[in-house]
Amino acid sequence: xxVADSKVVKVGICGYGTVGSGTLSLLHGNAREITxxxxxxxxxxxxxxxxxxxxxxxxxxxxxxxxxxxxxxEVDVLVETMGxxxxxxxxxxxxxxxxxxVVTANKALIAERGMPLIELAESKGLILxxxxxxxxGIPIIKALREGLAANRIDWLAGIxxxxxxxxxxxxxxxxxxxxxxxxxxxxxxxxxxDPTFDVEGIDAAHKLTIMAAIAxxxxxDFDATYTEGIGAVTPExxxxxxxxxxxxxxxxxxxxxxxKVQTRVHPTLISEKxxxxxxxxxxNAVLVHGHAVGNTLYNGPGxxxxxxxxxxxxxxxxxxxxxxxxxxxxxTLGFAKQKSDLRPVSIEDIETEYYLRITAQDIVxxxxxxxxxxxxxxxxxxxxxxxxxxxxxxxxxxxTDRARESELNDALRAIExxxxxxxxxxxxxxxxxxx
Amino acid sequence: xxVADSKVVKVGICGYGTVGSGTLSLLHGNAREITxxxxxxxxxxxxxxxxxxxxxxxxxxxxxxxxxxxxxxEVDVLVETMGxxxxxxxxxxxxxxxxxxVVTANKALIAERGMPLIELAESKGLILxxxxxxxxGIPIIKALREGLAANRIDWLAGIxxxxxxxxxxxxxxxxxxxxxxxxxxxxxxxxxxDPTFDVEGIDAAHKLTIMAAIAxxxxxDFDATYTEGIGAVTPExxxxxxxxxxxxxxxxxxxxxxxKVQTRVHPTLISEKxxxxxxxxxxNAVLVHGHAVGNTLYNGPGxxxxxxxxxxxxxxxxxxxxxxxxxxxxxTLGFAKQKSDLRPVSIEDIETEYYLRITAQDIVxxxxxxxxxxxxxxxxxxxxxxxxxxxxxxxxxxxTDRARESELNDALRAIExxxxxxxxxxxxxxxxxxx
Numbered sequence: 001x002x003v004a005d006s007k008v009v010k011v012g013i014c015g016y017g018t019v020g021s022g023t024l025s026l027l028h029g030n031a032r033e034i035t036x037x038x039x040x041x042x043x044x045x046x047x048x049x050x051x052x053x054x055x056x057x058x059x060x061x062x063x064x065x066x067x068x069x070x071x072x073x074e075v076d077v078l079v080e081t082m083g084x085x086x087x088x089x090x091x092x093x094x095x096x097x098x099x100x101x102v103v104t105a106n107k108a109l110i111a112e113r114g115m116p117l118i119e120l121a122e123s124k125g126l127i128l129x130x131x132x133x134x135x136x137g138i139p140i141i142k143a144l145r146e147g148l149a150a151n152r153i154d155w156l157a158g159i160x161x162x163x164x165x166x167x168x169x170x171x172x173x174x175x176x177x178x179x180x181x182x183x184x185x186x187x188x189x190x191x192x193x194d195p196t197f198d199v200e201g202i203d204a205a206h207k208l209t210i211m212a213a214i215a216x217x218x219x220x221d222f223d224a225t226y227t228e229g230i231g232a233v234t235p236e237x238x239x240x241x242x243x244x245x246x247x248x249x250x251x252x253x254x255x256x257x258x259x260k261v262q263t264r265v266h267p268t269l270i271s272e273k274x275x276x277x278x279x280x281x282x283x284n285a286v287l288v289h290g291h292a293v294g295n296t297l298y299n300g301p302g303x304x305x306x307x308x309x310x311x312x313x314x315x316x317x318x319x320x321x322x323x324x325x326x327x328x329x330x331x332t333l334g335f336a337k338q339k340s341d342l343r344p345v346s347i348e349d350i351e352t353e354y355y356l357r358i359t360a361q362d363i364v365x366x367x368x369x370x371x372x373x374x375x376x377x378x379x380x381x382x383x384x385x386x387x388x389x390x391x392x393x394x395x396x397x398x399x400t401d402r403a404r405e406s407e408l409n410d411a412l413r414a415i416e417x418x419x420x421x422x423x424x425x426x427x428x429x430x431x432x433x434x435x
Numbered sequence: 436x437x438v439a440d441s442k443v444v445k446v447g448i449c450g451y452g453t454v455g456s457g458t459l460s461l462l463h464g465n466a467r468e469i470t471x472x473x474x475x476x477x478x479x480x481x482x483x484x485x486x487x488x489x490x491x492x493x494x495x496x497x498x499x500x501x502x503x504x505x506x507x508x509e510v511d512v513l514v515e516t517m518g519x520x521x522x523x524x525x526x527x528x529x530x531x532x533x534x535x536x537v538v539t540a541n542k543a544l545i546a547e548r549g550m551p552l553i554e555l556a557e558s559k560g561l562i563l564x565x566x567x568x569x570x571x572g573i574p575i576i577k578a579l580r581e582g583l584a585a586n587r588i589d590w591l592a593g594i595x596x597x598x599x600x601x602x603x604x605x606x607x608x609x610x611x612x613x614x615x616x617x618x619x620x621x622x623x624x625x626x627x628x629d630p631t632f633d634v635e636g637i638d639a640a641h642k643l644t645i646m647a648a649i650a651x652x653x654x655x656d657f658d659a660t661y662t663e664g665i666g667a668v669t670p671e672x673x674x675x676x677x678x679x680x681x682x683x684x685x686x687x688x689x690x691x692x693x694x695k696v697q698t699r700v701h702p703t704l705i706s707e708k709x710x711x712x713x714x715x716x717x718x719n720a721v722l723v724h725g726h727a728v729g730n731t732l733y734n735g736p737g738x739x740x741x742x743x744x745x746x747x748x749x750x751x752x753x754x755x756x757x758x759x760x761x762x763x764x765x766x767t768l769g770f771a772k773q774k775s776d777l778r779p780v781s782i783e784d785i786e787t788e789y790y791l792r793i794t795a796q797d798i799v800x801x802x803x804x805x806x807x808x809x810x811x812x813x814x815x816x817x818x819x820x821x822x823x824x825x826x827x828x829x830x831x832x833x834x835t836d837r838a839r840e841s842e843l844n845d846a847l848r849a850i851e852x853x854x855x856x857x858x859x860x861x862x863x864x865x866x867x868x869x870x
């Protein structure tokens with residue numbers, strides 16, 4: 001195939017930071033191989049960057065106005081890598097209105113304001129692609145929408161924030177405190193100056209919201225996603241969990257149960273025998289359970305210029321491989337007809353097992369009191385560690401049997417009211433994902 | 436969407452064993468969800484089974500002649516789940532000639548006789564799909580052809596035979612002998628009565644051949660794939676490897692290096708820190724290195740009726756999602772224009788590290804002799820374990836530095852010629868896959 005045989009797809013890039021520049025350099029650097037694969041030549045014809053201090057050789061137009069890209073009649077596909085809602089939302093909207101396909105890496109935009117954009121894209125027969133918005137370079141959106149399409153997805157669980165996983169890994173491997181590792185993560189560039197999005201689980205909640213919609217065929221419902229950060233996890237919790245055969249990971253979990261959807265991000269104990277428990281450092285991984293296939297796991301880099309660009313360009317290639325004038329084959333959220341009857345489950349109504357760390361005065365009878373309170377609320381004890389006292393306090397670590405969270409909360413309130421219990425109880429959810 | 440809105444795709448299934456019947460039951464059992472996802476209703480209208488003793492309710496036609504399915508004007512897609520070359524090759528050819536898309540789970544057919552069938556399918560604008568032929572329920576073909584399409588794939592390595600991995604896992608976890616575990620695997624139904632295909636690596640070589648072609652853009656070249664079984668691996672080797680921080684896995688490895696392609700299946704030492712090393716039991720996993728994304732790993736069940744059917748039906752869904760009269764968007768082997776200049780590398784010409792187990796008479800000087808021979812052939816020693824003698828013999832375990840296999844072979848011949856060395860040297864290749 002010569003260059004003349006190739007179909008040309010013209011790409012405009014809005015936002016020339018890590019991902020935007022990574023996309024351009026991947027398209028340029030691997031142009032020959034991509035054309036061999038697709039029969040398509042991708043030509044970046046217009047870049048909008050906040051700063052004009054970028055040197056972009058071989059690109060026809062550079063400017064500071066992203067809306068000029070959305071209005072550029074030459075552009076076939078607009079790549080949005082600016083992040084945030086404003087002006088990203090309006091930019092994507094205008095690009096679609098102008099008949100352009102859109103590829104975005106913007107998880108917040110899709111998770112929180114995606115529905116009207118998706119409806120607009122579908123009404124115009126355009127692709128709004130977002131593989132890079134979830135789990136960076138891992139092609140998890142494609143796996144969920146296409147590779148596993150034969151399955152009813154029962155649940156999925158993912159390590160979908162590299163910063164948080166780096167922090168928990170360091171805490172585990174080096175017995176370090178959260179605050180300490182966070183500073184290092186910031187110095188290494190893994191965490192933002194304001195780390196809230198990462199360590200509080202908001203970033204993970206965005207990704208989880210998107211995956212849950214695709215997995216179960218519902219709408220994007222970010223507001224229903226329960227979010228709990230990792231700031232309260234201590235090196236002691238990590239050590240006790242390990243003693244019990246578990247690792248603590250910050251997971252995004254989505255589960256469909258009798259037509260009700262749980263979406264929740266929180267620290268979680270998972271068996272050290274699970275592959276997912278052994279994904280360390282800044283890596284991401286998503287474990288998916290399909291009713292036919294069982295468990296499949298997808299692991300790789302969740303961030304970084306090149307890894308994220310790998311997914312942006314994969315989306316461009318999907319678009320390039322479309323025949324002219326054909327409508328997209330795969331619905332944006334994976335379902336041609338979405339389910340309207342899925343209801344969210346409140347965190348109070350979930351049922352799972354729990355890790356509890358209770359700090360008690362070292363007095364006779366405290367174990368009996370705690371057991372009584374758990375029993376009174378119908379909560380069984382699966383495992384227990386009582387450590388030596390430091391002279392004044394004794395930590396009691398309990399793994400409970402399966403319990404409803406509202407019951408557990410009642411029991412915890414009763415336990416915290418005991419005279420012998422001196423601090424709030426640390427509670428971490430435990431999940432078993434089968435083989 | 437009502438049933439009346441749905442496009443109907445009529446499916447014929449040839450071969451009604453595990454995978455064929457699993458496909459029918461998945462299509463029937465999950466019909467509503469699949470139609471919701473795709474807007475397509477899949478109707479199995481014709482089944483050919485060797486035995487007519489099957490009760491297939493709701494299927495219009497059942498017979499014993501697969502060619503009647505290939506000739507059935509009502510059938511849009513033929514699913515081939517018979518295995519083997521004869522009559523599968525001719526059946527697929529006739530189905531394509533008759534304008535039908537084909538979905539096959541037959542790895543031997545694609546790997547060894549796929550090229551003319553692929554050419555025929557492409558010349559007719561038809562899909563010949565084979566996701567289920569590689570790694571069962573893991574959507575690895577889709578990941579390689581689409582999800583990672585932006586990348587130059589540098590190498591991939593996979594545990595792609597569940598039987599072999601089950602045997603090695605049992606040997607490791609329970610210090611059992613190969614022959615012993617093989618009998619158990621046969622009793623459990625994990626291994627065939629004739630286990631050659633699995634334990635000698637031929638099954639893995641078929642899958643590797645297919646992945647290598649897609650990854651690098653060359654032809655299917657089964658004959659160039661080097662194959663070595665796991666029958667010679669002993670529990671001692673597994674224990675020594677563990678002592679050195681490695682697990683032994685039966686890997687299929689494909690690597691592109693300066694336009695030359697290595698494809699090889701053999702027992703391999705990989706660091707226990709690698710996620711791939713921790714894939715145990717009958718599971719499969721493929722680790723892929725893309726130049727942009729880095730390492731991504733895909734793990735799941737490599738066999739089983741439902742898992743394999745999950746991939747067969749995913750292929751059917753891809754076909755169902757095609758617009759009428761549109762040609763397939765993704766080339767059968769992932770490249771619109773394949774590379775004709777890729778050359779295979781002989782196993783003698785690979786370079787890697789090696790694990791050596793040398794059984795020597797317990798006499799002074801044997802270590803010096805062995806070291807001298809390695810040094811004489813330019814092979815460095817990275818680690819060494821010398822175990823206590825059993826009175827007469829002493830095992831010496833060596834990890835070498837990187838060396839060319841032909842040099843290593845020369846060194847091994849010289850070592851085996853030493854008077855003090857009493858048995859053939861056990862040699863297992865070592866691979867480092869980075870983070």
